[in-house]
Amino acid sequence: MSRLAKTDADMVRVHNRLAVLDHLRRVGVTTRKAVSEATGLSVSAASAICGTLLRSGLLEEVEEDGRSIRRGRPGKSLAFRGGAARVAALKIAVGEISGRISDYAGAPLAEARREVDISGQTGDTLVVLLGDLAEDLLARTIEPGTGEGGAGDAPMKIDKVVVAIQGKTHSDLSGIVWSPALKHWNIGIAAPLSERLLADVSVLNDCSLMPEAFRWRPDFIGLDFATLFVGFGVGMGLRLNGSTFQGKHSSAVEFGHINHLPGGALCRCGNRGCVEAYAGDYAILRRATGSDEIPAHRIADETMLRLGDAARQGDEAARTAFEEAGNAIGYGLGRVFTMIDPLPIVMTGSGARAIDLLEPAIRNGIRESAVDGLGADAPLILMEDTDALVYDAGTAYGLAALDGEFSRSAVEATEAA
Amino acid sequence: MSRLAKTDADMVRVHNRLAVLDHLRRVGVTTRKAVSEATGLSVSAASAICGTLLRSGLLEEVEEDGRSIRRGRPGKSLAFRGGAARVAALKIAVGEISGRISDYAGAPLAEARREVDISGQTGDTLVVLLGDLAEDLLARTIEPGTGEGGAGDAPMKIDKVVVAIQGKTHSDLSGIVWSPALKHWNIGIAAPLSERLLADVSVLNDCSLMPEAFRWRPDFIGLDFATLFVGFGVGMGLRLNGSTFQGKHSSAVEFGHINHLPGGALCRCGNRGCVEAYAGDYAILRRATGSDEIPAHRIADETMLRLGDAARQGDEAARTAFEEAGNAIGYGLGRVFTMIDPLPIVMTGSGARAIDLLEPAIRNGIRESAVDGLGADAPLILMEDTDALVYDAGTAYGLAALDGEFSRSAVEATEAA
DNA sequence: AGACTTTTTCCAAGCCTCGTAAAAAATGGT
DNA sequence: ACCATTTTTTACGAGGCTTGGAAAAAGTCT
Numbered sequence: 001m002s003r004l005a006k007t008d009a010d011m012v013r014v015h016n017r018l019a020v021l022d023h024l025r026r027v028g029v030t031t032r033k034a035v036s037e038a039t040g041l042s043v044s045a046a047s048a049i050c051g052t053l054l055r056s057g058l059l060e061e062v063e064e065d066g067r068s069i070r071r072g073r074p075g076k077s078l079a080f081r082g083g084a085a086r087v088a089a090l091k092i093a094v095g096e097i098s099g100r101i102s103d104y105a106g107a108p109l110a111e112a113r114r115e116v117d118i119s120g121q122t123g124d125t126l127v128v129l130l131g132d133l134a135e136d137l138l139a140r141t142i143e144p145g146t147g148e149g150g151a152g153d154a155p156m157k158i159d160k161v162v163v164a165i166q167g168k169t170h171s172d173l174s175g176i177v178w179s180p181a182l183k184h185w186n187i188g189i190a191a192p193l194s195e196r197l198l199a200d201v202s203v204l205n206d207c208s209l210m211p212e213a214f215r216w217r218p219d220f221i222g223l224d225f226a227t228l229f230v231g232f233g234v235g236m237g238l239r240l241n242g243s244t245f246q247g248k249h250s251s252a253v254e255f256g257h258i259n260h261l262p263g264g265a266l267c268r269c270g271n272r273g274c275v276e277a278y279a280g281d282y283a284i285l286r287r288a289t290g291s292d293e294i295p296a297h298r299i300a301d302e303t304m305l306r307l308g309d310a311a312r313q314g315d316e317a318a319r320t321a322f323e324e325a326g327n328a329i330g331y332g333l334g335r336v337f338t339m340i341d342p343l344p345i346v347m348t349g350s351g352a353r354a355i356d357l358l359e360p361a362i363r364n365g366i367r368e369s370a371v372d373g374l375g376a377d378a379p380l381i382l383m384e385d386t387d388a389l390v391y392d393a394g395t396a397y398g399l400a401a402l403d404g405e406f407s408r409s410a411v412e413a414t415e416a417a
Numbered sequence: 418m419s420r421l422a423k424t425d426a427d428m429v430r431v432h433n434r435l436a437v438l439d440h441l442r443r444v445g446v447t448t449r450k451a452v453s454e455a456t457g458l459s460v461s462a463a464s465a466i467c468g469t470l471l472r473s474g475l476l477e478e479v480e481e482d483g484r485s486i487r488r489g490r491p492g493k494s495l496a497f498r499g500g501a502a503r504v505a506a507l508k509i510a511v512g513e514i515s516g517r518i519s520d521y522a523g524a525p526l527a528e529a530r531r532e533v534d535i536s537g538q539t540g541d542t543l544v545v546l547l548g549d550l551a552e553d554l555l556a557r558t559i560e561p562g563t564g565e566g567g568a569g570d571a572p573m574k575i576d577k578v579v580v581a582i583q584g585k586t587h588s589d590l591s592g593i594v595w596s597p598a599l600k601h602w603n604i605g606i607a608a609p610l611s612e613r614l615l616a617d618v619s620v621l622n623d624c625s626l627m628p629e630a631f632r633w634r635p636d637f638i639g640l641d642f643a644t645l646f647v648g649f650g651v652g653m654g655l656r657l658n659g660s661t662f663q664g665k666h667s668s669a670v671e672f673g674h675i676n677h678l679p680g681g682a683l684c685r686c687g688n689r690g691c692v693e694a695y696a697g698d699y700a701i702l703r704r705a706t707g708s709d710e711i712p713a714h715r716i717a718d719e720t721m722l723r724l725g726d727a728a729r730q731g732d733e734a735a736r737t738a739f740e741e742a743g744n745a746i747g748y749g750l751g752r753v754f755t756m757i758d759p760l761p762i763v764m765t766g767s768g769a770r771a772i773d774l775l776e777p778a779i780r781n782g783i784r785e786s787a788v789d790g791l792g793a794d795a796p797l798i799l800m801e802d803t804d805a806l807v808y809d810a811g812t813a814y815g816l817a818a819l820d821g822e823f824s825r826s827a828v829e830a831t832e833a834a
Numbered sequence: 835a836g837a838c839t840t841t842t843t844c845c846a847a848g849c850c851t852c853g854t855a856a857a858a859a860a861t862g863g864t
Numbered sequence: 865a866c867c868a869t870t871t872t873t874t875a876c877g878a879g880g881c882t883t884g885g886a887a888a889a890a891g892t893c894t
Contacts, residue, residue: 005436005456005457006432006433006436006456006457006458006462006851007424007428007429007432007433007436007850007851008429008850008851008852008880009429009850009851009852009879009880009881009882010880010881011424011429012424012425012426012428012429012850012880012881012882013880013881015423015424016423016424016881016882019422019423019424031841032841032842033840033841033842039422039423040422040423041423041882041883042882042883042884043841043842043843043883043884044842044843044844044845044882044883044884044885045423045881045882045883047841047842047843048843048881048882051843069892070839070840070891070892071838071839071840071891071892071893072838072839072840072841072890072891072892073839073840073841073842073889073890073891073892074840074841074890074891074892075840075841075842076841076842224665247757247758248641248758249758249759249791253756253757254755254756254788255755255756257755257787257788258752258755258756259748259751259752259755259785259786260679261678261679262677262678262744262748262785262786263785269788269789270789271785271786271787271788272785273786327679331676331679334676335675335676335752336756338671338672338674338675338676339670339671339672339675339753339756340664340670341664341665341666342666368676368679368680368688368689369676369679369688369690370674370688371671371674371686371688372686372687374666423882424881424882425849425881425882425883426848426849426850426851426881426882426883427849427850429849429850429851430849430850433850433851448872448873449872449873450871450872450873458851458852459851459852459853460852460853460872460873460874461851461852461853461854461873461874461875461876462850462851462852464872464873464874465850465851465874468874486861487860487861487870487871488860488861488862488869488870488871489859489860489861489869489870489871489872490858490859490860490870490871490872490873491859491860491871491872492871492872492873493872493873
């Protein structure tokens, strides 16, 4: 975007408030002094901003138990006020929808999962299903101890909804272009769901969203990395220069459909030789069984686990299938590394459970395809629970969006008694 | 980078000044009113900033000839004061160094080219050669009509030097990690050259720098696109989200070394199957001639032109060679498009001259490798003069850097008589 | 209990930008 | 030629946010 924008006092206020909230997201609990040090703001300014955020109900003073025994006046500990808002992270997959609701402090309040055959459904039905799920989540939320007066927390509602889905989503976050979980194309989700839940709704690709899960993790701060999902499909998310990569037209790094071998194996997308056509669950399975079909439904986790065990116990076909999968992934990573940079990889999905079978081939593939083999020793971090990762990511994304909105709105709200 | 930064009045001033300069870079000549409209600043603020920039000598009032005949007080036209600074864009290639010096308004003042065998040279020698070239450029600069008092322009010096080179450069812009033009590795250029010329020096990869050439072109504003160089080597530059992509570790999108075919043709880099091993000049030539060697020196332009003519006149081997080159490029682009997004391509180098031979295969390759063949119809813009493109890019990069510095420094300098 | 240390709060000052009003400079009509 | 009109530029007071220093607050240490 062109940088024609002016800046004025308003922008300064918004920016600095956001800096304070961002700092607090990282550390969880802080003090005015710590805010000043972390942000570079003067103590006066930091204190003033904290005061405003406290009065607006976003923050609250908390009693800290294990405070260090130092001389001098102890700082008053500040933390997010969970009750200030709620975020729902929803996930649409083949045959199921699920989600988690969290409070403004990021603490999970409830989770839910429903197996539904959404494949042939229309957009309207999908919106109803998602809306029901969200309201169910909200209902199951344990009312937080509303110790204060009673005017404390507004009527329970969800303030931000993030929908993660496999497939291609609109770049304006408004809906789904295409998804393997659905038959129909171009389904607008955000507008109708937003109308029903009275909350802002964003629809994103699950894989490209994943890096958001690490947004505030101290060990990932300022780090560029990639998230790699290897399951029925294969997808990637990128965090570059401190922000999560989002395409303009498509929505994601379609890692699974980067061509591996010209004219190679047939892929779901219709092309030949995609990475997914070697590394996706269905690809590994068909290679191991000598089949030629692409199953329409997702493959059960157990099936892949059994296949992995077979490979480990010497089944040659299975072994080769995993090896070729690893090779395709490795070459794909090598190609990405050549374009971008060698990056640490966070890996999830069924592939993460078969990493022992895949890793040697992956690293070898990188070695053969990247310049100087650079990146063949890239750190590999496994995350077995893909759902949790997606919920974390959606929640972080939603909270970041809320922080931005709250920073913008100069709400000098509810005078506490 | 983490967004812990605070903002204050200083930042506001810097940001807004930069917005004014950036606007002026785009339009060339402006007025206070136009600045206000373009930046969103109030007329008062815009006028005040322009006043400061005028007093500091960066801008000057100019007489505009073809001013429209409208009622009301005519706006005073403002433009960059060329004499305010000078930027040198230098280029290191196999067997030659060259460059262009431009004034602060971006107008070229002089160009120079020297054929030197730099291959075996040390860093010191290279610095001497570049320094000589730069000083020669400066000496050949026509003294601008110093109409004003005489205290007008400070003693002529270069204020910013940008060195573009094939190969890998340090991500801190300090020097060369490796280049096909040089034997030695890890040559620090910026520090010693900066010491000699008393100017800030930045060393960048030529291909990744190229998008900068379009930084202020109105038809490229806000546009994401890629620059593709196809010559002895193959390289790419990316402009994404309004900024030119720079890797953290490596310096560039090593498009030429993205693997095309696992285990394929031997590449200069030692790997097998790189795009360059099919699409580089040497690759096309060896395929056409049935040779097996990789020439150490660059291939003459004429040789490639003749080979192209041969292909056009029915030489099957040559025809196939170009076709396979186009195919490799197409698959490479398809892979990039799958990762990032379909992008318009600005193409330069010897490949741009053989585009009629390459284009069908390129587009076919994209069609076969990108999801839904998306991007097979991407706009292709040809730029035959690669040197001019690199000079433009280096100059734009240097000017942008100067704008930033000048915005930061609150120089309220030289009181004009 | 008093001295010391550290965190918060309070207040005047400084910098920008904004909005409005006044001044400046040219056109058009009579 | 003169006056009304239009448009750009300059001038001035106001508002918002940060800053730096001083004062107040709230503990620990001796």
